[in-house]
Amino acid sequence: MEAALYLFWLRGYAATGIAEILQRAKANAGSFYYCFKTKEELLLAVLLERYIQTLMPVVVEPVLYHVQDPVERVFGILEFYRKNLLATGCTYGCPIGKLELEIPEEQFRVHKCLADNLDGWTAAAEKCLEDARARLPKGANMKTLSKFVLTVKEGGVMQSRAHRAIEPFDASVEHLH
Numbered sequence: 001m002e003a004a005l006y007l008f009w010l011r012g013y014a015a016t017g018i019a020e021i022l023q024r025a026k027a028n029a030g031s032f033y034y035c036f037k038t039k040e041e042l043l044l045a046v047l048l049e050r051y052i053q054t055l056m057p058v059v060v061e062p063v064l065y066h067v068q069d070p071v072e073r074v075f076g077i078l079e080f081y082r083k084n085l086l087a088t089g090c091t092y093g094c095p096i097g098k099l100e101l102e103i104p105e106e107q108f109r110v111h112k113c114l115a116d117n118l119d120g121w122t123a124a125a126e127k128c129l130e131d132a133r134a135r136l137p138k139g140a141n142m143k144t145l146s147k148f149v150l151t152v153k154e155g156g157v158m159q160s161r162a163h164r165a166i167e168p169f170d171a172s173v174e175h176l177h
Contacts, residue, residue: 003027005046009095013043013102040107043099047113051096052120060124070131077125078153078173082166085157090164096121097154122146152176 003025007016018039022032036042063076084092096117103110126146129136136145152172159168 001042001046001050004042005050005095008043008046008099009093013039013099040110043110044113047096047099047110047117051117052113055117055120055124070128071135073128073131074125074149075173075177077128078149078156078176081153081157082169082173085160085166085169090160090166092157093161094154094157097157118150122150125149149176 004021007020007024018032022029059080060077063073067073067076096114100114126142129142129145156169156172160166
C-alpha cells in the first residue's frame, strides 16, 4: 500500500501499473492478488486506510497540540501543505485533489471515498471554526466556511504547483486570513 500511495501521488493512478507497484514494494503478483482483486481495490484501500486514517494524526493533531487559538489552528493546518510545497520545490500536490481530477466518473466507489476524505478535512477545519464562533461574524456558516478553507488550500496548492512558486499559496492563505 505504501508503494501504491507513493506511485499514485508521483505518477497518477492511470499511469501507475501493477508491475511498478510490485517492483517498488518488492512483492510478487501472488501477494498482490491475495490482498486485492483489482488496482481499484488497492486504490480504495489506500484512500480508506491511509488518507482517512492519517489525516488526524499526521496533519491535524500536531497543530491542535501546538496551537491553542482555534482560528490559528486552521492556518496551522494550512501550514502543513505549505511546508510540503516548499520541501518539494512546489511540486507537491494534494493526493486527493490529484486523484479527483484523474479518476473517471464511473468509478463511483472511488469518488465516494475521495468525498469522504474531503469531508474529513472540512470537518477538522469546521471544528476549529466552531471553537472560534464568538470571534467570527454573527450568522457565519461554519460548514460552508470550512469548505471555503479547503478551496483556498486546494487552489493555492494547484497554483503553486503550476507556477513552481510558493507565492500563489501564500496569497490565497493571506486573503483567507
